[in-house]
Every structure is written in structure tokens, then in C-alpha cells.
Amino acid sequence: MIVFAADMSYKTAPKIIAASIIGCLLVGLITAYIFKRATAQSHATRQLGRREDIRRCLLLIARFTQGNQRLFVGAFLLLSVEAVTAIFAWYPLTYIIDYFDGTQGPLGFPGIDTQPWATVVCLSVVLVVLLIVNSATDSLAEIYLARGGRTLGFRMRIGLFSHLQKLSLAFHDRSRKGDVLFRVVGDVKEFEQFIIDSLSDLVGSVLLLIATLAFIWYEAWQVLIVALIVLPGTSAISWYFSTRIKATAKRQRAREGDLAAATQEMLNSIRVVQMFGRGGHDEQKFVDNSSKAMDAALHSARLDAWFSWIVTVFEAIAMVATTLVSVYLLEHKQMSLGTLILVVLLIRQMFKPSKRVIKQWNQISKVFASVERIADLLDQPVTVHDEPDARPAPALAGRVALRDVTFGYRTEESDRGAGTPAADRPPALEDVSFGIEPGEVVALSGPSGAGKSTIAQLIPRLYDPDRGAVLIDGHDIRGFTLDSLRSQISMVLQDTVLLSGTVADNIAYGRTDATREQIVAAAVRANAHEFIEQLPGGYDCDLAEGGANLSGGQRQRLAIARAMIRATPIMILDEPTTGLDVEAASQVLEGLRELMIGKTTLLISHDFKLLASADRVLVINRGRIVGTGTHRELVQEGAGYAKLYEQQLLKPVAESS
Numbered sequence: 001m002i003v004f005a006a007d008m009s010y011k012t013a014p015k016i017i018a019a020s021i022i023g024c025l026l027v028g029l030i031t032a033y034i035f036k037r038a039t040a041q042s043h044a045t046r047q048l049g050r051r052e053d054i055r056r057c058l059l060l061i062a063r064f065t066q067g068n069q070r071l072f073v074g075a076f077l078l079l080s081v082e083a084v085t086a087i088f089a090w091y092p093l094t095y096i097i098d099y100f101d102g103t104q105g106p107l108g109f110p111g112i113d114t115q116p117w118a119t120v121v122c123l124s125v126v127l128v129v130l131l132i133v134n135s136a137t138d139s140l141a142e143i144y145l146a147r148g149g150r151t152l153g154f155r156m157r158i159g160l161f162s163h164l165q166k167l168s169l170a171f172h173d174r175s176r177k178g179d180v181l182f183r184v185v186g187d188v189k190e191f192e193q194f195i196i197d198s199l200s201d202l203v204g205s206v207l208l209l210i211a212t213l214a215f216i217w218y219e220a221w222q223v224l225i226v227a228l229i230v231l232p233g234t235s236a237i238s239w240y241f242s243t244r245i246k247a248t249a250k251r252q253r254a255r256e257g258d259l260a261a262a263t264q265e266m267l268n269s270i271r272v273v274q275m276f277g278r279g280g281h282d283e284q285k286f287v288d289n290s291s292k293a294m295d296a297a298l299h300s301a302r303l304d305a306w307f308s309w310i311v312t313v314f315e316a317i318a319m320v321a322t323t324l325v326s327v328y329l330l331e332h333k334q335m336s337l338g339t340l341i342l343v344v345l346l347i348r349q350m351f352k353p354s355k356r357v358i359k360q361w362n363q364i365s366k367v368f369a370s371v372e373r374i375a376d377l378l379d380q381p382v383t384v385h386d387e388p389d390a391r392p393a394p395a396l397a398g399r400v401a402l403r404d405v406t407f408g409y410r411t412e413e414s415d416r417g418a419g420t421p422a423a424d425r426p427p428a429l430e431d432v433s434f435g436i437e438p439g440e441v442v443a444l445s446g447p448s449g450a451g452k453s454t455i456a457q458l459i460p461r462l463y464d465p466d467r468g469a470v471l472i473d474g475h476d477i478r479g480f481t482l483d484s485l486r487s488q489i490s491m492v493l494q495d496t497v498l499l500s501g502t503v504a505d506n507i508a509y510g511r512t513d514a515t516r517e518q519i520v521a522a523a524v525r526a527n528a529h530e531f532i533e534q535l536p537g538g539y540d541c542d543l544a545e546g547g548a549n550l551s552g553g554q555r556q557r558l559a560i561a562r563a564m565i566r567a568t569p570i571m572i573l574d575e576p577t578t579g580l581d582v583e584a585a586s587q588v589l590e591g592l593r594e595l596m597i598g599k600t601t602l603l604i605s606h607d608f609k610l611l612a613s614a615d616r617v618l619v620i621n622r623g624r625i626v627g628t629g630t631h632r633e634l635v636q637e638g639a640g641y642a643k644l645y646e647q648q649l650l651k652p653v654a655e656s657s
Contacts, residue, residue, distance in 0.1 A: 034276035056375045057368065057472040060191070062156040071148035076203065078141040085134040087215050087346070092123035092130075094342040141204070146196050154193030155432055160184045160374070166382045169462050170410050178261030183377050186256060191652055194367045202364070212346050213278035241307040248300040249366035253373060255293035300366070383410065386481050393480035396488050397473050398569035398600030400459060401435040405468035407454060428454045429623045431468075436600055438569070443603040443614035443631075445641060450620040452604045456572045459602065460489045472570070490563035492595075494575035498547035503532055504539040506547075510566040518565055526561035526591035528554070553584025560591040571601045577610065608645055611631055617641070 022215055060507055065072065161184065164172075326340045407429045429451045436442045444452040457463050458470050461477055469476045477485055490510065498506050507522055508514040514522075519539065523529040529553055535541040547555045557578060563571065576592060577585040589609065596603075596613075603614055611617055612631040619627035619634065619641050627634060627641060634641040 005134040005558055030492070031631055033202050033548035050435075055579055057371050060156070060371060060375065060378075061152065064152050064159060065148065068148055068151050071144045071151070073657075075141045075144035075148065075200070078144065079200065081203045082134055082137040082141065082204060083211045085130045085137070086208055087211045089127060089130040089134055090342055090345055092127040096120060096123055096337075097341060110310060111386050138200075138204070142200050147202050149192050149199070152195055153188055156188050156191070156374070157184060158375060160188065163382070165377055165387065167380055168410070169351030169382045170210060170383075170456070170523075171380055176257075176261040178263060179257035180259040180377070181255040183373050186260070187253065187373045190370040191367055191374065197527075198363050198457050205218075209281055216343060216346055216537045241303055245300055245303050245366065247308075248296055248303065249369040252293060252300060252366075255289060255296055255367050257373075258289045259293060260288070260599055262289060269602075348459075384461055384482070387478055390479060390481045392473075393475075393484040393488060396569050399436070399471075399473050400437040400570065401471040401474075401601055402432050402455070402458070402604070403469050403471060405432045405455075405456065405458065405465045405470065406430050407463065407465045407467075427466075429458075429465075432623070433468075433627060434618055434625060434628070436602065438600050439598055440616070441601040441603060441614045443605060443611045443617045444620055445605070445611055445617055445644075446620035446626075451623040452620050453574055454623075456491070456574050456602060458488050459570070460491070487566075488568045489570045489572065489573065490566045490568045491572045492556070492559050492563050492576045496547070496552075496559045498543055498550075498558060500543070500545065502537075502540050502542055503535065503558065507539075507561045507565055508541065510562055514565055520563035521563075523558075525564050525594045527587050527594075528557035528561050528591070531557075551584065553587055556584075556588050557591055560588065560595055564595055569600060571596060572604075573601065574604045575606070577605065577607050590617040 039521055057562050075611070096119070119613050146569075164180065164184070241574065262282075262285065266286075322343070326343050328338050330337065406427050408427045432451075432455065444455060446452055456464070458465060459477075461470075461482060469478075471477065472480075472485075499509060504516065504519050507519045511518075516539070520529065523532055523539075532539055532541075543549060547558070550558070560576070573592065573596075585607070592610070593613065601614075604608060605611055607630070614631065617627075617629065617634055618625050619639075621640070627637070627639060629637070636642070
């Protein structure tokens, strides 16, 4: 191309140069106009969205890189040195060309021979040194960014994990566990890998591009004008494609989250899936979700390919125009041959970082989709938290009272402050008031959905009431720190949750300093020691996920032992015998009676054997207390409680007949 251009006559060169400039200008303006029209309607919205994406990204980096900013600052400085050395690494070569062309003399440094070989050797040494420095700074920058990226990902995962533990049960009840898991693992990894693998290319390419443009402006500003003509078109194209790539990437990440959620749901309910023969149906749903994720990924790949092709066309136009202008300047003695070669190399080199910037900009669009999902999770409000003036709870006696408590479950919109006000939501509890004396056993009875479990969850502040207060020993529990309050309350739930680890680990979960003797003693009192001894490994037996290798009664007795070892003054038992057969329920009851001795106990149950053991029974219906008394008194009253009791007595007779 250079040889062909050099053969042009003096008269034809200006015409060709002018035509090239006008052609590049027209192509750039037409392309910019087309893409501006294509994006005009949503331009303002996308600008706001882009600014919000960048703001969120910077906030995440600032939030999770505190104390490690030096790694990123050091990487930036190293990349700056790399960009400068990448420009000047070609300069010794162009000097040698001009030296043999006669436009440059030998190096005039003291001690350097005027012979040609001395100049060539000296410049070669400079070239090698510049390349070594260039490579070293690039490698060191990658090391710095790798450390910074790994630290950022580590802290981000820890931050998300900690935040998830503090979010309300309402959030966890409505969220899909697989999608949340994918955000903590998959989306954070996407962001982390961008910092490690792509940020170096992006920042280095931008710095190299700036250094190249500055050098060309100094050497030949006419060439720079030609190169800059193409920028309006490439900028419009970049904007057009990046917005669509981000939208596609966001759909892809959402589909991948759906896949994770569907997989986890299938694994958690595999017994139901196999029992009802729904494997084929669920598999088809998984195939459909996988197909949608694949389509989104392929669409993103097509956008990347078209983007790269269009930029290559613009690169070819710019290279032709630049070469023609450079040859024209050479003919008019305004540029040396070495400078011409240097400028052409730099223009060619300029498009390499431009392509990398464009490629990484597309990657940024995909990363922004992950950043948005991570930020959405971090933006979920913590509705139950320590008040600014909260203090550690003292040793509690266990006097519990609810005073005019009204509570309604919140939605995602109301958590964010944009939903239905608390006063307008259907209340799960309404003006509930009662008290429990230290050591007293109070039972809650009533139909499902009446609000019994809601009361149980208000006492350890799993939720906070909308109106009224929960008091312990006369103090509003919102004045205590959460950890100090919950450390003095134990719960045994209907759905027993066992964690991975050994039997001993599960019993000691609520008391990390428990000795083996204390673990065994708790198991004995919970009527669990006998079956534990029969397990392979006994107390060191590793439990399957969720305790699947144990029966329902065995899991429940482990939960009772876990509550016993804490030795807390307040005990909450939420349907502890539901779903158990007569023998298992009897064994659990033995453990419960031992557990309730001397403790303030709130008992929720439909089992009248348990209700009869309570000191008092509160009958709940539609969020209100509609009856109170002992089991015997309520049966004698002949109201709804007595009818339920009679139905339960008649049920065994009906089943036997």
C-alpha cells in the first residue's frame, strides 16, 4: 500500500487525499445519523441507565476495596508506563531508518562512536530495554489486578453472605433460593473475572490510545485529523451495540438464575418428583429454560460478531486515508520516511487497543448485568436490626408480654418503601395482648393461619410489630441487641432443620463451647441418646443433607437436644409433634416435658395431649385472642376449642371402624 501510494504523482495525490477525507467524513456522519435515529426514543433513558450502572459499579468497588486501593493505583501507574513504552518502543527503529535515509545523523551522546554500527547497537539496546520495561509493567499490572480482583470477589461474597443472614424472613420466603445462590456465586465470579482478566486490557488500551493520539498529534497533526474523522461513526456503533449486549446479557444471567433455581428445587423435592412421576415434565421445563439461556447467549455472540466486522470496515477506511495523507506529507518534505512508517504503525496499533476497548466495553455491558443483580440483592433493606441505642440484654428471668401488637406481613415493594402502608395491609395479628410469667407454659391453639406462628416469631425478633410492643422482663425487646436477645431464646420448629456435619455438631450448634459430656447429657434428656448410639459412628456419625438418613422423630429429638443444651430461660415450641406417628410423638413428648421444666414456654400445637400439659391455653382466630383458660376450662365451655377436642377424640374411633 505504501509503495503504491509513493508512486502517485504530485497532482493526483491531493485529489485522492481530499476524496478519502470527504469519504471518511460522510461515512462517519451517515452512520452516526442512522444510529442516532435508531436510538433517539430511548436515548435519555439509556443515558440514565448507563450512569446508574457506572455509579453502582464504582460504589461496589469502593465498598469492597477499602484498604486495598493501593493495588489498583499501582496497577494504573504500571499500565501508564506500559502505554508510554509501547509508543516509544518503535522510535529507535524509525530513527535507524531515517539514519540510513540520511535525514538523521548519528547519535551525539558522549562516548558513542560515529560509526553506523555504534548508532544501530545503541538504538537496539534502547529498543530491548523499552520492550523489557513494557513487558514487565504489563505483567506486574496483571499481578496487582489479580490480587485486587480476588480480594474484591472474596469480600463481595462475604458481604453478600452476611447481608443475606440479616434479611427478613419475608424476603427469604418469597425469593428463589437457586437464583440467590447464583447471584452470590455466579454473578460475583463474573465481576471478579472482569477485574482480573478484562480491566487490564481496558485501562491499558485506553491509556495506549491516548498516548498514541498525543504522539501522532505532535508528529503529524494532519494524520490525526483523518484518524479522528472515523470516531463519530464508531462511537455511535459502540453505543448502539453495547446497550443491546447489556440487555441480552441481563436476560442470559436471569435465565441462568432460573436454571439454578429449577435445579435446586428438583434436588430438594426429588422424592415428590419420583413419587408423582413428574421427572419428564420437570425435565422439559429445564430444557425450555436451558434453550432460552442458550438463545440469549447466541444472540449476544451474534451482536459481538457484527460489532467486530463493522469496526474492521472503519479500520480499513482509516488506514487507507492515513497512508495517503502520510505519503503526501512525505512528498512535501513535511515528514521523514521513518516518521511515516512510525505513524502508519501507530495508526495500525491504535486500532488494536480500540478493538480491545470495544470488546471489553461489550464485556462491561455483560458485567453491568451482574452488577445490577448483585446491587439489587445488597439493596434489599434489613428490616430487623439493632437500634442505634440498643444494649446487650442482661440475664433474663423470662417474663414475656405482648402489648397491643398489630402486625402484617410485608411485600417486596413495602420493604423498599413503595408498597402498601402497614395500616392498609391485611393484619396477621391485630391488637394482641397477653403475658407469660417466668416458668409458665402457655399454649396457643387455633386453626391454621390464625397467627400462632407469627406470635412465636415476634418474640426473638424475626419480625418486628407494626404497632405495639413485645416486652421481656418489662423491657421492649427492640432496646436489646439481636444477638444478646436471641442467645437467651431457644426454638423447636415443626420443620426440623439439621445442618451438614456430625450428630454432635448439630446438637452443639447453639452452643459452640459445649463439651462432649454436655452434648451427651442433652441427648439423654431429649430421649435421643439410645438411637444416636445405634448410628454408625454414634455422635460422630455424619448426617446426610437435611438429616435425610434419620426418621422424623429422630430429627425432632435432635432439635430438642439442641434446644436443651443452650439452657435458655425462654423456650418456643412450634408444632413439635406434627407429622409424627404415635410412638415417635410419645418419645418426643418425653423430651419436651423434660425441656419445659423451669422455663418460660410458648407452645404452639394442635395436639391436645400437649395442650393439656400447658398451664394456660390461648385460642387464636383471625389474628385475635378469642378465648383463654386451662385445657379443662376451655373444654367445659363448649365453644370452638371443645369442638376441636371432640373431633380429635372421635378421629381414632372413625379410623378403626
